[in-house]
Amino acid sequence: MKNKKIALVGGGSWGTALFHVLQENNNDLVWWHRKESAIHYILKHKRNSKYLPSLELNISEKHLSTQVQDTIQQSDIVLFAVPSPYLPGLLKKCPRNILRDKIVVSAIKGIIPRKKILISEYFHEKFDVQPENFLFLTGPSHAEEVARKRITYITLASLNNNLLSDFDDIIRNSYIHCIHSHDVIGLEFASILKNIYAIAAGICYSLGYGDNFISVLVSNAISEMHSFLSIINTHNRNLMTSGYIGDLMVTAFSKFSRNRTFGEMIGRGYTVESSLLDMKMIPEGYYCVNSFHKMLPKYRVPMPVVQAVYKILYKGKNPESVITRLSGCFY
Amino acid sequence: MKNKKIALVGGGSWGTALFHVLQENNNDLVWWHRKESAIHYILKHKRNSKYLPSLELNISEKHLSTQVQDTIQQSDIVLFAVPSPYLPGLLKKCPRNILRDKIVVSAIKGIIPRKKILISEYFHEKFDVQPENFLFLTGPSHAEEVARKRITYITLASLNNNLLSDFDDIIRNSYIHCIHSHDVIGLEFASILKNIYAIAAGICYSLGYGDNFISVLVSNAISEMHSFLSIINTHNRNLMTSGYIGDLMVTAFSKFSRNRTFGEMIGRGYTVESSLLDMKMIPEGYYCVNSFHKMLPKYRVPMPVVQAVYKILYKGKNPESVITRLSGCFY
Numbered sequence: 333m334k335n336k337k338i339a340l341v342g343g344g345s346w347g348t349a350l351f352h353v354l355q356e357n358n359n360d361l362v363w364w365h366r367k368e369s370a371i372h373y374i375l376k377h378k379r380n381s382k383y384l385p386s387l388e389l390n391i392s393e394k395h396l397s398t399q400v401q402d403t404i405q406q407s408d409i410v411l412f413a414v415p416s417p418y419l420p421g422l423l424k425k426c427p428r429n430i431l432r433d434k435i436v437v438s439a440i441k442g443i444i445p446r447k448k449i450l451i452s453e454y455f456h457e458k459f460d461v462q463p464e465n466f467l468f469l470t471g472p473s474h475a476e477e478v479a480r481k482r483i484t485y486i487t488l489a490s491l492n493n494n495l496l497s498d499f500d501d502i503i504r505n506s507y508i509h510c511i512h513s514h515d516v517i518g519l520e521f522a523s524i525l526k527n528i529y530a531i532a533a534g535i536c537y538s539l540g541y542g543d544n545f546i547s548v549l550v551s552n553a554i555s556e557m558h559s560f561l562s563i564i565n566t567h568n569r570n571l572m573t574s575g576y577i578g579d580l581m582v583t584a585f586s587k588f589s590r591n592r593t594f595g596e597m598i599g600r601g602y603t604v605e606s607s608l609l610d611m612k613m614i615p616e617g618y619y620c621v622n623s624f625h626k627m628l629p630k631y632r633v634p635m636p637v638v639q640a641v642y643k644i645l646y647k648g649k650n651p652e653s654v655i656t657r658l659s660g661c662f663y
Numbered sequence: 664m665k666n667k668k669i670a671l672v673g674g675g676s677w678g679t680a681l682f683h684v685l686q687e688n689n690n691d692l693v694w695w696h697r698k699e700s701a702i703h704y705i706l707k708h709k710r711n712s713k714y715l716p717s718l719e720l721n722i723s724e725k726h727l728s729t730q731v732q733d734t735i736q737q738s739d740i741v742l743f744a745v746p747s748p749y750l751p752g753l754l755k756k757c758p759r760n761i762l763r764d765k766i767v768v769s770a771i772k773g774i775i776p777r778k779k780i781l782i783s784e785y786f787h788e789k790f791d792v793q794p795e796n797f798l799f800l801t802g803p804s805h806a807e808e809v810a811r812k813r814i815t816y817i818t819l820a821s822l823n824n825n826l827l828s829d830f831d832d833i834i835r836n837s838y839i840h841c842i843h844s845h846d847v848i849g850l851e852f853a854s855i856l857k858n859i860y861a862i863a864a865g866i867c868y869s870l871g872y873g874d875n876f877i878s879v880l881v882s883n884a885i886s887e888m889h890s891f892l893s894i895i896n897t898h899n900r901n902l903m904t905s906g907y908i909g910d911l912m913v914t915a916f917s918k919f920s921r922n923r924t925f926g927e928m929i930g931r932g933y934t935v936e937s938s939l940l941d942m943k944m945i946p947e948g949y950y951c952v953n954s955f956h957k958m959l960p961k962y963r964v965p966m967p968v969v970q971a972v973y974k975i976l977y978k979g980k981n982p983e984s985v986i987t988r989l990s991g992c993f994y
Contacts, residue, residue, distance in 0.1 A: 471879075472874070472875045472878040472879060473875055474873070474874060474875055477873035477874065477875045478875070480873070482871070482872065482873035482875060482876060483872060483873075483875070483876045483990070484873075484875040484876065485875070485876070485879045485993055509990075509993070511993075511994055540813070541813065541814060542805070542808035542811070542813035542814075542815075543803070543805060543808065543913045543916070543917040543918075543919060544803045544804055544805055544808045544809070544813060544814070544815040544816070544913060545813060545814045545815065545816070546913075547803040547905065547909040547910070547912045547913035547916075547917075548802075548803060548816040548905040548909050550909070550912060551903060551904055551905045551907075551908045551909035551912070552904075552905070554903040554908060555901065555903045555904065558903055570886065571903070572882060572885040572886045572889055572902070573882055573883075573886065573994060574878065574879040574882045574883070574993070574994075576882075577882045577885060577908075578878040578879050578881070578882035579878070581878045581881060581882070581912060581916070582874045582875060582877075582878035585874070585878075585912070585916045586874040586878075587874075588874065659814070659840075662816055662840070662842075662905070663842055663904060663905075
């Protein structure tokens with residue numbers, strides 16, 4: 333699959349790190365950005381202004397575009413790395429067949445808010461993307477570390493074994509290693525839940541709870557994730573692998589985690605609004621907990637950690653009393 | 664079981680934190696220390712000189728002893744919190760029946776080195792302590808946080824339900840909560856392995872690996888622990904609870920973890936000897952990996968993370984090349 337043309341849609345931290353990796357691997361690449369001004373900055377300074385600004389990019393005009401439809405149409409593989417709530421607006425004007433016969437790779441860990449569906453489901457429903465042409469890219473992969481070429485094991489999930497090995501060829505290098513999985517939906521859900529759980533960990537940290545407590549919170553969250561994933565389908569998954577538990581640990585415990593940082597601000601008493609303003613980037617978990625909470629009745633599985641985060645962020649409940657109550661059912 | 668006399672054997676950090684908790688809970692308590700000088704210091708300064716020295720202790724002469732045999736004989740419950748290699752020497756002169764009809768509580772996360780047996784097995788073999796009189800105290804519980812009264816969920820493991828609820832009454836308070844389990848041996852092994860895995864995490868950190876990599880190391884370690892525990896017995900355990908995975912996470916990721924700190928020194932290029940000298944306290948994982956490695960042939964289960972730590976600490980192998988090789992089999 334080498335020599336295929338790749339469209340990379342998304343100019344945030346993860347998009348920037350992925351551009352750097354894919355370009356270092358000598359792929360033919362066009363990088364879509366929302367704003368002309370971002371492109372001007374990148375061309376002038378050879379770096380992205382707001383995201384990973386210390387990462388030097390070997391980039392020229394031919395690599396950049398603000399025309400999403402053109403960019404997609406001219407590519408064989410489309411890699412999406414935008415926040416989930418922006419995806420429908422971004423593709424609003426695209427015809428239903430725009431992704432026909434293309435490979436769609438999602439690096440989005442989120443839910444389409446209004447529709448309350450996963451990214452894989454959205455591409456299938458809206459653009460008729462078939463499972464054999466879809467791949468989900470996940471795993472513990474802070475963009476900051478990928479940019480610094482720290483060894484990272486990402487997880488590639490697809491029902492198509494050829495696609496797994498082809499995309500592995502494209503992205504693998506001396507510091508990016510790939511683990512393969514067929515559990516697309518399970519990993520999509522795990523990637524959503526871990527952001528919510530990281531917010532919970534951040535809240536507890538700022539409320540003054542220590543590592544002893546937070547590790548019990550996270551082990552309860554893992555059990556909760558396990559219960560949920562067991563009922564969505566019967567995939568024979570091992571939760572104790574890096575795409576599930578590894579990604580959760582890195583998000584809940586690492587200083588690079590935006591979701592944890594957001595939780596820490598909430599725990600310190602900032603309002604949701606001022607935390608989001610202050611962070612300049614909105615952590616996926618903030619949207620996800622709302623969308624996921626709306627999906628919950630369908631599944632009928634108790635998820636007290638998700639409920640706790642939802643109540644704090646969307647119902648204005650006092651973090652201290654919500655966490656005290658939550659911890660009453662820890663095991 | 665309130666009003667029973669408790670002997671606490673062990674003057675390190677965990678022993679000090681446990682003394683503080685048990686005394687706050689108004690237990691009748693005698694605290695054994697190896698050295699008279701330690702007792703003099705404690706009586707004079709109302710704090711332990713080397714361990715948790717900022718913790719003020721409400722203590723008088725009647726609470727302290729250097730006579731292990733006397734201390735045990737006069738008690739109903741004996742709580743051990745000494746490093747595992749010191750235990751046999753400490754009890755060398757005690758008669759076989761000294762623990763008859765007493766409750767034995769082990770807070771020791773280790774192996775008896777020469778015998779290569781668990782602490783529960785040692786008490787059974789050497790002092791005929793019956794399973795119904797034995798309780799293992801474990802879980803994510805950094806002594807530093809317990810001393811600061813940070814909420815901590817410990818795990819109590821025993822085959823005796825009455826003992827579980829009786830000891831729960833003794834130790835539970837506003838910041839110590841208890842989770843009960845019957846998986847004594849599984850939790851003993853988990854508590855040994857997590858120290859070894861924390862050393863591995865520390866080594867990787869100092870070698871320059873980031874959070875992305877370390878979370879994959881730890882998820883592989885969890886899978887390895889799972890494989891091992893599945894073969895030791897058929898206990899229907901949930902590894903995704905705080906006594907197993909929670910304790911591993913707190914040890915592998917927390918700044919308070921001595922085992923992780925030791926690993927970090929090894930990763931920075933210190934020799935084992937100078938790291939141990941510098942730390943002043945020997946982390947349990949250092950002994951355990953040697954003893955556990957010797958037990959491994961009996962179980963015939965591949966444990967690459969344990970093997971890697973063993974090779975670095977006991978075979979003088981280069982950490983960088985051992986970790987590179989180990990990561991080749993990550994999944």
